[in-house]
Amino acid sequence: MNNMNAKYIKIDKIRMLIALFLGVLVFSYSSCNKEAALPQDPIDNLGGFKPDGNPEIDAWIKSNLTKPFNIAVKYQYDPFEIDYMKVTTPPKEEFVIPTMRLVLSCMANPYLKNSDSTFVKKIIPKLWVLVGSAQYNNDGTMVLGQAEGANKITIMDVNKYAPNEQFAINTNYTVHHETAHILHQTKLYSQQFKFVNPEYYTATWHNYTDKEAFDLGFVRNYAMASSDEDFVETIAFLLVKGQQAYNDIINVSSPQGKERLRIKEQLVVEYFKEKWSIDFRQLQSDVKAGISNYINENK
Template identity: 40%
Template sequence: MKHINILTFLLLCCALAACRRDEKLDDVNDIPGLGGDTWAPGPIDIWIKDSLTTPLNVAVKYKWDQGELDYTHTLVPPKEEKIIPVLSTIRRAWLKPYEAEAGELFVKRYVPKFFVLVGSASYNTDGTITLGTAEGGRKIVLYVLNDFRTKSMAGYVPTDSFGVKQMFHTIEHEFGHILHQNAMYPDEYKRISVGMYTSNWNNVSDADARADGFVTAYAMSAPDEDFVEMIAMMLVEGKQGFDNLVNSITQPGPGGTTPGQAKARLRQKEAIVVKYFAEAWKINFYSLQTRTRTAIDALTR
């Protein structure tokens, strides 16, 4: 009986505290994260609209939204003063070269339509760092924006060119995945380094990887990663830079590969990449490479 009386009392309290039909509720749109966190477009939003959204139908999210990211990682938002410099260099050194070689329609069709920007790197439990991801050809997440500098930005020193090249390497890598997901590269590529791919790539240095015929250590993780790492390194380093990388191999690799074999494998991979771009996309890869490297040089030298 006591339990019934207590329940009745609680229900009565709830009824007395309940809202009346004519009582005005607080505007739910004021609750952040539930669709109400809107803002008046500022210079950054106007620049994005005029430079990316209107001409290319590309949207960019730079204001913080954890729902777009992995909840298991600790990340920080990008600094607003980095947004326009980063996006303008992306347009200049990635989109413009592809547009010049493949046409505006190619860019509109295959470039991801949604970019999410993050200020910090994404650190993984195995000691590796994620610098970018591509999801289904629609969305690219770019990390480490707060470290980005070009020669036109305050505090830039020549050694910071590594950060610029690192960002474009990430973009070219992820876009390479989008391309081969739409038109697969030849199976013969997978046979060049068959039996040498490993999940322990993060314990291998880039120099040792190259001595075994891989352009980077991460290229050793799987054939698809090998293919897009070749694309990224060839574009970002340019023809001379890639040639220097190949010619720098003078020691046998940990896997027993001789310098001659390692160089031959990298040249085989290079030839397939060039042929793939010509046949699958009607793109002159060496011309694209020159345009890309020239644009990156202008940002860093």
Template identity: 35%
Template sequence: MKYFLRVITLCLLVACSKQDNLGDVEDIPGLGGDTWVKGPLDKWLYDSLTVPYNIAVKYKWDQFEFELDKTLVPPKESQVIPVMKAVKKVWMDTYIAAAGELFFKRYCPKFFILSGSASWNENGTITLGTAEGGRKVVLYLVNDFRTKDMEGYQPEDAARVKQVFRVIEHEFAHILHQQIMYPVTFRQISKGLYTANWNNISNAKANRDGFVTAYAMASYDEDFAEMIATMLVEGRDGFDRIVNSIPPGFSANGISQAEARSRLRAKEAQVVSYYQTIWQMDFYRLQARTRNEIVRLLY
């Protein structure tokens, strides 16, 4: 359940004389009153993303771009270029290499909003990114983003960075299937096992039921997007490890090891076929490129 901030407005009737100077009221940041002298950061964003792809990146803080009931931290300006450079290498360049600039320009979201921190939900889960109508993507945890060439990088930072890429790949997968839906047969693979209580299930338990992550159990669409995001970010070997790590025996839902593995392989095949048939892309080549870029950044 989401709780929305209720604003009670007290209206006072007051008289204004002709002498009142309303122009003395200070501009309110985020409502059009805030301006700044464009610097090297703005030039890089404009030259690297806006000119070639018509993508705008908003890093100056504006609470109205986010849910008003969340406490968030603005992004550090020093983080903006490293984050967007990595996004360009891992997501943009790999899709362009696989499908061409025309494809990317047509379907890529045009507006990125950056938040320095994560967005915590009432049920204890964390929102790491959102997308609206295939147009706007919100990325959280920008201030914790560190690759191996950044000061202070630790091996454990790799997991957080991969989560940022997972968010982007996941949301772009939604954009694609909202343009052309994946085959209805995908919905039959794990029919009856989707649940709104996915946040109470571990990834390991979800794997035993034939899901790549616990979040994949939320719905058909999330299952499809999670398959794509996981396969791209973890690579072919990483996905194989997930499948092969499912232990013998039966899950709580009565799914055997062999059946769980079979379901994940069936979903993999559906994803590969969807990319080839609908978008004329070799998914495994896209997967290899994406994983190679991630390895270069993190290991």
């Protein structure tokens, strides 16, 4: 075979391959353009979200939260109310009322006793979102609750509900932490608090143990995240875990830690008195009584 014939054969093979490729492309395009019939029936409970609530739960919320405090509770699962990139689960309906009763007994009622309904309506968030599980972060930490713009609080890990001291303290710690955020977002705390030990605020707070945090003058490692977190952590610890627990961490901390923790405690007491006309020590006592009463009533 001479070179000319070989050249023509090679060209013909290339043309055949091109024709074959175009044929496959046309077939693929035609296949993709076939119209499939769309389902006519709606998909119920897509993603776990139920727009219609439970009538019994809704009636309780309306009577105990919406009418007296203008509060809405969203317990139907909606991933867009939280970080939808994280895996979370819906709350179990049987835990919705007990969880919100806990909020009333241990947060709303103690504040009500020490102020008035106008104050509580002002500082209590208007939207409460309940999530069944905690939200886990890539750094190994987890989120148990969050406050947004003084209007919304999210309580997570609701499906671990149990009428015992551990759940009552853990949940109320979250609730009082987030409520304290709303307080300081409404009325600023003293700048002096920010300068007790500012050099230790860090985004890598989770690399410290709680004992190391005590020695530096914090109630736990998360308080090292920022001055705002430090302030609300101090409030939540004193209110929920109580004065004796606070004294206990002071007793095991370094001399510098002891001094800083006492300064922060005093600044918290002064903040409640000066900004909100609330006796913090009485509020502390009422929160403790609320937790104890709730546990005893639900045994």
